[in-house]
Amino acid sequence: MTDVSLNDGLDDGRTPxxxxxxxxxxxKPRVMSLVVFTALVGLLVAPAPVHPFVGFVAILCIAIGGGASGALNMWWDADIDARMKRTRGRPVPAGRVEAGEALGLGVALSGFSVLMLGLATNWFAASLLAFTIFFYAVVYTMWLKRSTAQNIVIGGLAGALPPLVGWVAATGAMALEPWLMVALVxxxxxxxxxxxxxxxxxxxGDAGVPMLTETHGARATRNHILAYALLLAPVALALGLTSVGGPIYLAGSIALNAAFVAGAARVWRRDQATAEADRFLAERKLFKLSLWYLFLHFGLLMVEATPLVVRLEGAVAWL
Known part of the structure; x- marks a missing residue:
């Protein structure tokens, strides 16, 4: 009888x-979680009642569409991901999933999510979801990411559209409020x-991606971070002056933007030697703060939309 080891097939160089x-x-579940959350807020703060089951299906479809974009991105970017420490362990570059499987999954989920969103809500929302998937998978992934330092700037539109998709799924129409949410993201x-x-x-740099840090250097990147932080603040505050905002949102937004601008200013004042000496402490702090910044802004919009807050604000206004 041949002695077969339990490790056969794992120690002979083959990938599990x-x-x-x-x-x-x-x-990309972490990215998808942001898509789901902003889309959910867009749907919940919209001035139209949505049946809970329809709302659930709408958000599920948007989540699946976001996931489809991620699969298509990993299919196309497998060569880049293989050269980056941060991404080389992903399923396609690591060889655990064939590129064709990622492509097939992405295409199938794209079609399914758009079709089901159209059937569950309206075809306007479905067309916006289809455009979002196309923009991320084709315009950003296949073109912008490898061709221009403005890849993140222009390509950011794909990640910014979900709250608009959620709003249109609820109302079937455009409005200023969801576009300000898009502008915020x-x-x-x-x-x-x-x-x-x-x-x-x-x-x-190793992957040949023309990120601003590679094409224009760290100094220019620091300048751009501060400039965008200053431009971001009025957009965030303007949202608080619309029908979906209010004093709670405005108070939180003022505090968040003050902290974000201060963090960006600290990053701007530093030179490369100082940053390397403390292992980019200020830059890492700003990155972590940016995650909380977006989550809390949309969280505050949800708070403003709750019936209790609406009633309290109405009572204060009456007094």
């Missing part, structure tokens, strides 16, 4: 078969990613 977690990773995206690029800069 993909598991459920690998296919889930193709959908759009203006937030560059300083968020540039702060990250400052302390993982070698990754982008």
């Amino acid at each position: 078969e993909a598991g459920f977690g690998d296919y889930l990773a193709l959908l 759009f203006m937030w995206t560059p300083p968020h990613f540039w702060a990250l690029a400052l302390f993982v800069r070698s990754d982008y």
Whole structure:
């Protein structure tokens, strides 16, 4: 009888078969969570009642569409991901999932999410979701990411559109409020990613991605971070003056923007030697703050939309 080791097939150089977690990773769940949250807020603050089941289906479809974009991104970017320390362990470059499988999954989920959103809500929202997937997978991933230092700036539109999709799914129409939500995410995206690029800069250079840190240097990147932080603040505050805002949102937004501008100013004042000496401490802090910045802004919009807050604000206004 031949002695078969339990480790056979793992120690002979072959890659283990993909598991459920690998296919889930193709959908970029962390990125998808941001898409889901902003879309959910867009749907909940819209001035139209939505049946809970319809709302659930709408957000599920938007989440699946976001995941489809991630799978298509990983299919196309497998060569880049393989050269970056931060991404080389992803399923496609690591060899656990075939590129064709990622492509097939992305295409199938794209079609399914758009079709189901159209059937569950309206075809206007479905067309916006289709455009969002197309913009991220084709315009950003296949073109902008490899061709221009403005990749994050222009490509950020794809990640900014979900709250508009959520709003249109509820109302079937455009309005100023969701576009300001889009503008908030759009203006937030560059300083968020540039702060990250400052302390993982070698990754982008090794992969040949023309991130601003590689094409224009750290000094220009620091200048851009501060400029965008200053431009972001009035957009965030303007949202508080619309029908979905209010005093709670405005108070929180003022505090968040003061902290964000202060953090960007600290990053701007530093030179490369200082940053390297403390292992990019200020840059890492700004990146972490940027995550809380967006989450809390949309969280405050949800707070403003709750019936209790609406009643309290109405009572204060009456007094």
